[in-house]
Each structure stands twice: as C-alpha cells, then as structure tokens.
Amino acid sequence: MTFYECKDTIEEGDLVLAFVSRGLIKPFYVTKGEFLNTRFGNFEHDRMIGMKYGSQMAGAKDKGFVHLLQPTPELWTLSLPHRTQIVYTPDSSYIVQRLGITSGSRVIEAGTGSASFTHAFARTLGRDGRLFTYEFHEPRFLEAKKELEEHGLLQVNTLATHRDVCHDGFEIDNLPEQFSENGSINANAVFLDLPSPWTAIPHLSKVVSQTSRVGICCFSPCIEQVDKTIEALEANGWTGIEMAEIAGRRYEARKEMVKDLSDVVKRLKDIQGRKTSGIESRRLARVGDGKRNNEPQGGVKRDIREVESEDTASPEPKPRGYNPFGKGMRIREGDEQFQWKQVTKVEPEIKTHTSYLTFAYLTPQKTT
Ligand SMILES: C[S@@+](CC[C@H](N)C(=O)[O-])C[C@H]1O[C@@H](n2cnc3c(N)ncnc32)[C@H](O)[C@@H]1O
Secondary structure, three states: OOOOOOOOEOOOOOEEEEEEEOOEEEEEEOOOOOEEEEOOEEEEHHHHOOOEOOOEEEOHHHOOEEEEEOOOHHHHHHHOOOOOOOOOHHHHHHHHHHOOOOOOOEEEEEOOOOOHHHHHHHHHHOOOOEEEEEEOOHHHHHHHHHHHHHOOOOOOOEEEEEOOHHHHOOOOOOOOHHHOEOOEOOEOEEEEOOOOHHHHHHHHHHOEOOOOOEEEEEEEOOHHHHHHHHHHHHHOOOEEEEEEOOOOOOEEEEEEEOOOHHHHHHHHHHHHHHHHHHHHHHHHHOEOOOOHHHOOOOOEOOOHHHHHHHHHOOOOOOOOOOOOOOOOOOOOOOOOOOOEEEEEEEOOOOOOOOOEEEEEEEOOOOOO
C-alpha cells in the first residue's frame, strides 16, 4: 500500500528507498538478517525496523550514512530499474494536470515500459479510479506485472494487459467486474508513449467514454511522429490539438566568495607580477648568446618545467584572502577564512527525457 498511503515507521517487508547520494537512490525490501551495502558503508536491515521514515541512519561503526525514505512515484522514477526510456516527473505531472486526471478517473496507458508513469497514474487515481496499462513486449510485460503486484497497484486500481495495441486495439475480453463501467473500459483520458501512436488512435473510439470529454496525450521524441499523430487525431474526430514541450531546470544552492574592489586590484597586480617575473626568468634562461662556450645560436635553453616552477614559486607566502582564485590556489567552497554569500546556480543537467507532448480532446456529439 506504500504508493497510496503514508506510514510513519519502517516494518519488515517494506519497500524502502535509501537516499545514498543525489545521483543514487537504492530500492530494497527490508529483510531480517540482511545488509544494504553502499560505498558509504553497510547498513543492517534489522536496525531499520522501527525507525521513522525519513531518518538518517549511520552505518556500521558510525561510518557513513543514508536516509531511509518511503517510496513515492516521484522517488521511484529516480530509482527504478530501467527497462526502457521513461517519463519523468516534470512531464508526468504536467500531463496529469493538463488532461484533468484526478481521483476516480479512468485512464488508458500504452506502453507500460518501465512502469514509471504507471506509478504516478495509479497514485493519482486512488481507490475509485482505474488504470488500464498495455505492453506488447512479453518479458517487459511480465517484469512490469510482477513489480506492479509487489507494489500493490494491481490489487487497488491497475489492470496490466499484454497486447499490441496498434494491431489489436484496447478492448479486453472478460473485463473483470471491478474494472468495468457499463461493460466497458469507458476511459476519460489516454496516454500513448509508443513509437507509432497514429496506428493505435483509430482503435480508441471503442474504449473511451461516449458521454464525457476525453483527453489524450501522445509522447513522441520526433517532430515527424507528431505530424503523423496529428493527422490521425484529426481523421478520428479529436479536436483542440496542441503540442507542448517541457524543459525542466533545477536550481541548487551554492556559496560564492564575496570580493571587493581591493581584491580585484590585488588580483590584477598579481597577474602583472607573474607576467614580469615570467619575462625575467625567461630572459635569465637564455644564458650566453651561443657565441661563447660553443653554445647553439640563441643561447642554452633550460627545461621548461624548471622555468615554470620559477614562475609559480612564490618568494613569500601569500596572505589569506589574497588572489582567492589565482593560479594554483584551490579554496574549498565555504572555507571559513573567507566571506561567502548564498547564491543559486542552475544545474547543467536534469534527468528528463524531453519529448513532444501532443494533446487533443474528443467531445461527445449532442444528439437532438
Ligand atoms: C518508452 S516505453 C514507455 C515508458 C513508460 N511510459 C514509462 O514511463 O516507463 C514504450 C513501451 O511501449 C511498448 N510498445 C511499443 N509498441 C507497442 C504496442 N504496439 N503495443 C503495446 N506496447 C507497445 C514498448 O515495448 C515499450 O516498452
């Protein structure tokens, strides 16, 4: 039940996500006698039982630590075993909102893939909603089904079907009663993450609601796919077609050294000083003019490493706060000997698989 409800305390058998570092969240089931092994240390499952979710746990002999988190679709997306490209939270949250999917909605999803979006849909739909997810690749379908069962999704609101929806459509024979509405799937939202959604679109009319507005989103990485999808949507009566692309950006808090005008002047003087001493040492390097001592024309050349070491060697230790980012000086961010201000920086990379999102709606025709 973890993906639908919150609980306070870790119990044996729980699926827990260990936040090891920003790039690494490890999922595991709490099993007596086992250890979670990470590069930051080893963590006994036995000690986790009874701890509060969100706790920081120290490793054996107090070496390293991890945070023990309760699974949510957002965290699962960052930790799941990838079987395919997946939909990340910046896209899934926008799609859910834009299609008006909420508790009680009936949603069709194809293909299931790594079931990243499946978890987000299932949590949003709650006990009253229904999710119909389709996958045609059998090993991937079986893995997804096992995972959805272990996570309790199949027991609550999700029906996983092994099917080629482009060829065989979405209708399900012997639809279980708890998934049927007036004997049909009766979906009011559709999400297609398929290589050729245009071949699946004509099959939708048999499984979507005939009485309420139905929204669709097709997730395609190439604009040529978007073109074909739009043609199919128009040909099948879908209207209000719009395409969007989500560009995610994450900011991180950092420290930047506070510098004033005198620091800049010192820095310029230092650069000038280095230039002058460099010229001087190069001049000295050319001892003799080659005419004396039978040396080659231009004088004796010294090993450049010797000259460079003279260039960088400082006759006196530099005072702290002087030339903070100068050649050869590395300062740890936040070093207490300097003054810092808090700033935000844009992270250069954020995990999001950007695709084009094509939205459209099917509105029931009023009969007079
Ligand atoms: C990119 S993945 C979907 C990822 C998924 N949205 C997620 O967030 O994890 C696309 C999936 O569609 C499946 N697929 C492709 N064509 C299909 C078809 N005709 N019927 C059903 N599934 C199909 C593929 O096997 C693949 O697993």
